[in-house]
Amino acid sequence: MQATIEKLGRRMPISKEMVVSTLAMTIGILLLVSGYGFYRVEKLSTQVNTLALALASTTAIFQIALSEATSTIDIALATERQNIQDKLGEVQDQVGSVTGTVDDLQKLSSIDSQLLAKYSKVFFLSDTYAPARLVEIPATYKYIENAPLQIIPEVLPYVEKMLDAAKDDGVDIYASSAYRSFNTQSALKGQYKVTYGAGTANSFSADQGYSEHQLGTTIDFITTGTGGILEGFDKKPAYQWMVQNAYRYGFVQSYPPGNGYYIYEPWHWRFVGVKLATSLHKSGTFFYQMDQRKIDTYLISLFD
Numbered sequence: 001m002q003a004t005i006e007k008l009g010r011r012m013p014i015s016k017e018m019v020v021s022t023l024a025m026t027i028g029i030l031l032l033v034s035g036y037g038f039y040r041v042e043k044l045s046t047q048v049n050t051l052a053l054a055l056a057s058t059t060a061i062f063q064i065a066l067s068e069a070t071s072t073i074d075i076a077l078a079t080e081r082q083n084i085q086d087k088l089g090e091v092q093d094q095v096g097s098v099t100g101t102v103d104d105l106q107k108l109s110s111i112d113s114q115l116l117a118k119y120s121k122v123f124f125l126s127d128t129y130a131p132a133r134l135v136e137i138p139a140t141y142k143y144i145e146n147a148p149l150q151i152i153p154e155v156l157p158y159v160e161k162m163l164d165a166a167k168d169d170g171v172d173i174y175a176s177s178a179y180r181s182f183n184t185q186s187a188l189k190g191q192y193k194v195t196y197g198a199g200t201a202n203s204f205s206a207d208q209g210y211s212e213h214q215l216g217t218t219i220d221f222i223t224t225g226t227g228g229i230l231e232g233f234d235k236k237p238a239y240q241w242m243v244q245n246a247y248r249y250g251f252v253q254s255y256p257p258g259n260g261y262y263i264y265e266p267w268h269w270r271f272v273g274v275k276l277a278t279s280l281h282k283s284g285t286f287f288y289q290m291d292q293r294k295i296d297t298y299l300i301s302l303f304d
């Protein structure tokens, strides 16, 4: 070392101080450079950390935003789905109610509205009116087995069930008279007039056109023990049975005691449907007391 310095010293005189200061400078520069390097690395590292933190926080924010957006979209979709379902439901309801209305109208158009109209001394039925169809009442339900007695086919099952139920209760009830055409009624009336005189005939046989028998839904019932006549029916258990049970089979007494429309006819029962008959029975009123518009609301359920 000493030799090298001396060799150098030979070419160019170098003092010890120069060497020392040069070394010190070099070391200083090296320190500065490495310090700066450290500083740079440190700074970069901080920047990287900051970036990483920022990235992490951005990611977190993004994830929150994404999850919020997702749930917002989910809610929006669910709401939209619900809206669509509601709309569909409404459409289905409308279609349903339209279908229901169409069904009701079809059903209603198949039922003869005359069958729930009031006919008595006060209300008139056209002389040309006749039921669309008539069937013969089976012999077992008729008082005179071979007498021709007809009613409309829709009512027959109710008559059969009612008279079977009465029989099960030990009560004999038979059909004595049923459908009568305008002409039959007219002839019958003439016959009564000849036999009893006009005044009496009016009191117990409706004028043609006023008779519910022309509808094919009305029956005069008779029981055993009255000598084959209608009078006295209300003195028999058969009448009490009818008062208590006929409504279950859709029959009502058209002219109960004290009605202002016609003479009291305990044997004369008209089919008005189970629903209306039950309503009248429960309210203790009778058919002719009810408003026609109210009665008409029962037409659709006449044969239910």
Ligand SMILES: [Zn+2]
Binding pocket: 213, 219, 220, 265, 267, 268, 269
């Ligand atoms: Zn009658």
